[in-house]
Amino acid sequence: MSDSPASNDSALSVSELASSLKRMIETSYDHVVVRGELGRVTIAKSGHMYADLKDDKAVLNTVMWKGQVDRLPFRPEEGLEVIATGRLSTYEGRSAYQMIAATMRPAGAGALMQLLEERKKKLAAEGLFDPKHKKKLPYLPRTIGVVTSPTGAVIRDILHRIRERFPVRVIVWPALVQGEQAAAQVTAGIRGFNAMTGPDRPDVLIVARGGGSIEDLWPFNEEIVVRAAFESEIPLISAVGHETDTTLIDYVSDRRAPTPTGAAEMAVPVRTELLLGVEENGQRLKRALTRTLARASDKLSAARLPRPENLLQPARQRLDFAAANLPRAALALTQKARVKLSRLQLSPALLKSEIRQGRQRLRDIAVRARPALDRLINRQKTALDAQGKLLETLSYQATLKRGYSIVRSPEGKLIRSAETAAAAEEFRISFADGDVIAVPAGSGGPPRNKSAPRKGEQGNLF
Structure with a gap:
């Protein structure tokens, strides 16, 4: 059954109806502010972001073009509550309405702080904040690598402070420090410095930016930045924000500086203080050497060489005692020999036996006494030589x-x-x-x- 001509004249095509609805929705809802939780978040290769903005009863498809995504002060993640501003439109290809978001921000600092706390617990559980992983900063670095914006007061303060304290070579890796692309560029800077080889490779790194709100500092809370700092083989100093600002990179860095200027002070010592220290140590060494020489001189002056006659007195005394005892000992031996001889004269056989036994005892005594006698002779000879040399020296x-x-x-x-x-x-x-x-x-x-x-x-x- 065919439609009547009148019906055909009044009918709209699907595309016409879709366009009409699109104009009506965009005209009626050209500026809306929506609060909700991010569900699925996808950033295409083109840089555009597609996400679901939802609550417990409804889901709103949301699109944000690349230009607006690059200006976001944080990285959109699933589960984060945000406030989006934009306009409603339709996607005719799927007969679905959607929101074209122009801006997006976390729903208050509380939401960001909650996300920050959850991420902090996760990374701490993995051991990224363990002090045992922290590396010691070099005392006198030859080259310092700085990851920061090449324009602004931060890099000027760092360069001025290093030049003032101890001039060394500084290499700057340009990176955004705010916005959606900041985290990726800071990560590339840290990993780029670590990939360098040769004399240009820095001995210490400084990651720095000035102060700001939690949204401004959010790139330094991103997981990719924290992991890059943890994996850095080069010691790293974080100098993000002011002294009261704390980001996750501060927990994983080897040293945290309250300000970028403080990071420069941590990286290099004061040259004039080193020169004064060297001079002071030289004076102390000179004074210590003078005292040592004076003590040695006093000790040498106090030491007196013994007189030669004093060295010979004990030996002379022993010789006198031996000479005094010699006649009595000889007389006793003679009498003993006479008694023994008188006994032996009574019996020739006994005399022969005694002679044989005496010869054997003499041989045994000679065998046993020869090594000891040789040692005694050698000792006496050595002692006599030493006494002679000493006497000759003192003569x-x-x-x-x-x-x-x-x-x-x-x-x-x-x-x-x-x-x-x-x-x-x-x-x-x-x-x-x-x-x-x-x-x-x-x-x-x-x-x-x-x-x-x-x-x-x-x-x-x-």
């Missing part, structure tokens, strides 16, 4: 060999002063290789003793 001849001399009068008495020598008509000077006869200067004549000098003696010196 006045050894002293003369070191450049000294002895002045005596013709009678052989020592002359100990120039006054005594000047009063003498002549005197004898003993050197290591001989003696010479000398007269005082100005005496006007040769010595009266004309006898030939000893071996090594010379003529008059004055």
Whole structure:
């Protein structure tokens, strides 16, 4: 059955009806503010975001174009409660209405703080915040890598502070520090520095940005940034926000600085303080060396070498005792031998037996005593050699060999002063290789003793 001509004239096509509905919805709902929980969140390769905004009774398809996504101060995630602003429209291909979102923000700081706390617990459970993973900062880095925005006060403050304290090489990795792309760029900076090789590779990294709201600092709470900081082989200092601001990268970094300027102070020491310290240590070392030499000098001055006669006195005393006991011991041995001989004369057979036994005992004694006697002889010989060397060292001849001399009068008495020598008509000077006869200067004549000098003696010196 066909429709009537009148019905055909009044009918609308599907596309016309869809376009009419689209215009009506977009005109009536050209500005809406919707609060809800993000469900499915998908960011296409084009950069556009497709998400579900829902509550316990309804679901609203939501689209955000790339330009608006790049300006988001946080990364949209499933389960996050947000407030979206935009307009309603329809997607004719599926006969579905949807929201074209222009802006989106978390539904209050409480929602972000809750998300932050949940993420913090998750990463802590994995051990990313464990202090045992933290690396020690190098004391004197040659190169410092900085991941931050190349424009702004942060990088200028860092460069100024490093140049003021201890000038070293600084390499800046440009990165956004706010917005949707910030987390990815900061992550690329950390991993890029770690991938470097050769002399350009930094010894320490600084990840920095200025202060801001929780939304502004949110990229440094992103999981990819936290994991990149944890995996960094180069020691990393986080300097995000002001002293009261705390982000997740602060927990995983090797050191946290309250400000970017504080990070520069942690990275390098003060050059002038090092120079003063080196100078002070040098002075302390010099004073310690002076004290040590003074103590050694005092100790050497206090030590007196023993006199040669004192070294020989114990040996002489033992020799005297042995000499005094020798006659009595010889007499006793002689009497004992006579008694034994008188006994042996009574019986020739007994005499022969005693002789044989005596010879055997002598042989046994000789066999047993020979090693001990050799050792005793060697010890006595070694001791005697040592005493002889010491006596030779302490003798006045050894002293003369070191450049000294002895002045005596013709009678052989020592002359100990120039006054005594000047009063003498002549005197004898003993050197290591001989003696010479000398007269005082100005005496006007040769010595009266004309006898030939000893071996090594010379003529008059004055």
